Amino acid sequence: MKNTFSFELQKTDGAARTGVIRTPRGEVRTPAFMPVGTAATVKAMMPESVAETGADILLGNTYHLMLRPTAERIDRLGGLHRFMNWDRPILTDSGGFQVMSLSGLRKLTEDGVTFKSHIDGSKHVLSPETSMEIQRLLGSDIVMCFDECPALPADKSRIADSMRLSMRWADRSRAAFGDRPGHALFGIQQGGLEEDLRAESAEALQQIGFEGYAVGGLAVGEGQEAMFGCLDFAPGQLPVDKPRYLMGVGKPDDIVGAVKRGIDMMDCVLPSRSGRTGQVFTRHGVVNIKNARHADDPRPLDDTCRCPACRNYSRAYLHHVFRSQEMISGMLLTWHNLTYFQDIMQGMRAAIAAGTFDAWEADFHAGRAAGDIEPL
Amino acid sequence: MKNTFSFELQKTDGAARTGVIRTPRGEVRTPAFMPVGTAATVKAMMPESVAETGADILLGNTYHLMLRPTAERIDRLGGLHRFMNWDRPILTDSGGFQVMSLSGLRKLTEDGVTFKSHIDGSKHVLSPETSMEIQRLLGSDIVMCFDECPALPADKSRIADSMRLSMRWADRSRAAFGDRPGHALFGIQQGGLEEDLRAESAEALQQIGFEGYAVGGLAVGEGQEAMFGCLDFAPGQLPVDKPRYLMGVGKPDDIVGAVKRGIDMMDCVLPSRSGRTGQVFTRHGVVNIKNARHADDPRPLDDTCRCPACRNYSRAYLHHVFRSQEMISGMLLTWHNLTYFQDIMQGMRAAIAAGTFDAWEADFHAGRAAGDIEPL
Numbered sequence: 001m002k003n004t005f006s007f008e009l010q011k012t013d014g015a016a017r018t019g020v021i022r023t024p025r026g027e028v029r030t031p032a033f034m035p036v037g038t039a040a041t042v043k044a045m046m047p048e049s050v051a052e053t054g055a056d057i058l059l060g061n062t063y064h065l066m067l068r069p070t071a072e073r074i075d076r077l078g079g080l081h082r083f084m085n086w087d088r089p090i091l092t093d094s095g096g097f098q099v100m101s102l103s104g105l106r107k108l109t110e111d112g113v114t115f116k117s118h119i120d121g122s123k124h125v126l127s128p129e130t131s132m133e134i135q136r137l138l139g140s141d142i143v144m145c146f147d148e149c150p151a152l153p154a155d156k157s158r159i160a161d162s163m164r165l166s167m168r169w170a171d172r173s174r175a176a177f178g179d180r181p182g183h184a185l186f187g188i189q190q191g192g193l194e195e196d197l198r199a200e201s202a203e204a205l206q207q208i209g210f211e212g213y214a215v216g217g218l219a220v221g222e223g224q225e226a227m228f229g230c231l232d233f234a235p236g237q238l239p240v241d242k243p244r245y246l247m248g249v250g251k252p253d254d255i256v257g258a259v260k261r262g263i264d265m266m267d268c269v270l271p272s273r274s275g276r277t278g279q280v281f282t283r284h285g286v287v288n289i290k291n292a293r294h295a296d297d298p299r300p301l302d303d304t305c306r307c308p309a310c311r312n313y314s315r316a317y318l319h320h321v322f323r324s325q326e327m328i329s330g331m332l333l334t335w336h337n338l339t340y341f342q343d344i345m346q347g348m349r350a351a352i353a354a355g356t357f358d359a360w361e362a363d364f365h366a367g368r369a370a371g372d373i374e375p376l
Numbered sequence: 377m378k379n380t381f382s383f384e385l386q387k388t389d390g391a392a393r394t395g396v397i398r399t400p401r402g403e404v405r406t407p408a409f410m411p412v413g414t415a416a417t418v419k420a421m422m423p424e425s426v427a428e429t430g431a432d433i434l435l436g437n438t439y440h441l442m443l444r445p446t447a448e449r450i451d452r453l454g455g456l457h458r459f460m461n462w463d464r465p466i467l468t469d470s471g472g473f474q475v476m477s478l479s480g481l482r483k484l485t486e487d488g489v490t491f492k493s494h495i496d497g498s499k500h501v502l503s504p505e506t507s508m509e510i511q512r513l514l515g516s517d518i519v520m521c522f523d524e525c526p527a528l529p530a531d532k533s534r535i536a537d538s539m540r541l542s543m544r545w546a547d548r549s550r551a552a553f554g555d556r557p558g559h560a561l562f563g564i565q566q567g568g569l570e571e572d573l574r575a576e577s578a579e580a581l582q583q584i585g586f587e588g589y590a591v592g593g594l595a596v597g598e599g600q601e602a603m604f605g606c607l608d609f610a611p612g613q614l615p616v617d618k619p620r621y622l623m624g625v626g627k628p629d630d631i632v633g634a635v636k637r638g639i640d641m642m643d644c645v646l647p648s649r650s651g652r653t654g655q656v657f658t659r660h661g662v663v664n665i666k667n668a669r670h671a672d673d674p675r676p677l678d679d680t681c682r683c684p685a686c687r688n689y690s691r692a693y694l695h696h697v698f699r700s701q702e703m704i705s706g707m708l709l710t711w712h713n714l715t716y717f718q719d720i721m722q723g724m725r726a727a728i729a730a731g732t733f734d735a736w737e738a739d740f741h742a743g744r745a746a747g748d749i750e751p752l
């Protein structure tokens with residue numbers, strides 16, 4: 001495979017898009033959902049199993065990895081792909097978002113952020129330059145600009161100031177990233193829910209020029225309606241010929257609504273985190289496996305699902321191992337949830353290619369509205 | 377496959393034996409190590425992976441399963457094999473040992489044991505008759521007699537009384553088991569470390585007649601030397617043409633010493649429990665993965681091991697995910713430990729068949745004496 005990074009937009013259906021990202025480590029079919037491998041593992045899953053669900057690309061968390069085992073150690077060990085036994089593409093975030101949500105005492109300046117580790121209290125600095133260096137050491141295929149994401153709601157002037165800081169940091173990120181054939185740097189649009197600020201941010205990013213563009217600063221508590229309102233204009237402000245990534249999204253209906261509005265990539269901890277807490281996503285909505293109604297139910301979670309949890313086990317078994325706090329519970333339910341999320345993506349890719357996205361979406365919502373199968 | 381249970385002794389080398397147990401659910405190559413699937417799962421493992429390690433048979437715990445999800449529920453759901461997605465043979469213990477070690481308030485009479493669940497305090501009775509019924513509902517292929525196992529050290533008269541009670545219970549177990557083609561009932565020899573009591577127990581069991589015989593009441597704290605001392609005579613008191621099962625053993629050198637003394641089957645939680653606590657068994661002895669010496673070590677746990685932990689990951693990675701308390705740590709280390717235990721069994725089977733057990737054993741001990749590879 002050539003040592004280049006490229007995106008081919010293959011078909012649109014309304015605002016929805018399907019295409020393929022090509023990297024030296026393989027192709028990513030879009031729209032794509034990226035499972036999250038925070039600490040160099042998608043929790044409860046073997047990487048071979050993650051690939052089996054249909055994932056083409058994983059997300060790694062710079063904040064977690066820089067603290068433990070450290071980027072320098074991962075570099076010495078041959079990079080994140082080899083370290084975690086995942087040879088397909090990896091996208092790493094910049095660390096900025098998680099510094100804000102997880103770390104202790106921190107100080108934000110024009111230069112960057114100084115913070116204390118949530119693990120051992122040690123002091124660290126993240127800036128556009130250090131974030132680029134850490135992501136280079138990790139060896140990620142898609143590197144994210146270091147940015148600041150203000151919590152919503154916030155004053156428009158606070159959002160504007162933050163967005164402009166992020167744009168200056170985007171410029172420094174681009175410079176620090178340097179020339180790395182086969183690797184991509186994505187800019188991150190900010191501007192809250194404000195159309196004019198989003199436009200200003202998109203313009204600033206395009207002046208710099210990136211291999212892809214993220215819609216940042218959403219899915220931070222604003223609610224689906226507000227998020228969709230922003231996605232009605234934000235993706236359209238970004239270049240048509242580059243991938244568009246919506247960070248940290250989301251629930252199945254968030255994902256479908258985002259793709260409908262022109263998003264190509266997403267990531268979220270929801271399918272794996274929910275798998276460990278017994279919350280299961282199916283085409284008939286959410287199933288809570290700890291509910292006593294499943295205790296004697298010999299039926300699978302979803303009789304059309306191809307995952308091992310559905311092919312080989314009853315709801316009664318899944319209920320039993322969840323209640324018994326057995327590890328296989330998190331393993332099986334995560335496997336199911338990741339499979340379901342990937343099946344949604346595959347369904348949307350096929351529907352967009354066929355020009356039948358609206359019918360697919362109606363069917364998706366009808367299935368969810370029908371609710372879970374009746375108890376026996 | 378015929379609906380019968382049989383044992384074929386194929387070769388001996390000294391007291392060590394190799395053969396095959398044939399059941400309607402498949403063959404068990406002996407000497408066999410049985411991973412423990414306490415609550416209808418071998419902790420941290422998919423059953424397909426357990427099979428891949430080379431396990432022909434699992435052990436299920438009657439005490440745990442009768443309390444949750446209950447034997448009646450498992451029966452309604454088609455039996456333990458279907459419930460836990462393991463179609464090969466399963467041996468279940470009688471519940472007696474774990475009633476003594478885990479349950480609250482209990483009362484022992486000639487009839488059986490009344491006890492309170494450690495989960496919810498509910499009251500239950502285990503007796504030869506109820507244990508046979510529960511193991512029938514579970515659908516296990518090899519059923520164990522209900523017996524009493526006194527803690528050691530104990531007075532010889534206490535051990536004798538307990539053994540004779542167990543022999544009366546063995547008689548009742550045989551009667552309650554009934555006629556179940558393709559299923560086996562194993563008697564359990566008791567008598568502590570006393571050769572005459574062991575002989576009396578073996579004789580009593582043979583008068584009743586069983587498809588296999590367990591050496592019970594060992595591995596309860598007496599130490600390896602005392603256990604081997606007992607195994608120097610106990611297996612020889614049992615019929616030559618039936619499988620001999622040593623319950624709850626053990627560490628790798630316990631297993632090798634037991635096979636050397638004529639044992640055909642064993643079970644232990646050690647490889648899976650240790651996997652979750654970071655203790656790894658290798659041909660060079662025990663490795664503690666949480667030790668800082670592994671943090672930067674790019675080498676596998678054991679470069680000759682065929683398991684995924686050794687084929688695909690560095691010690692540095694295994695150290696990292698253990699320290700980060702990631703589930704994949706328990707998954708990979710359990711997989712390794714179970715693989716190593718099965719490889720020991722396969723090594724012994726081949727050596728006994730070839731008449732080279734002594735050389736194999738010397739090599740086994742030499743590898744362990746060499747210790748782990750030097751730190752980098």
Ligand SMILES: [Zn+2]
Pocket residue numbers: 301302305306307308309310311335336337339
């Ligand atoms: Zn499924």
Ligand SMILES: [Zn+2]
Pocket residue numbers: 677678681682683684685686687711712713715
């Ligand atoms: Zn291994």
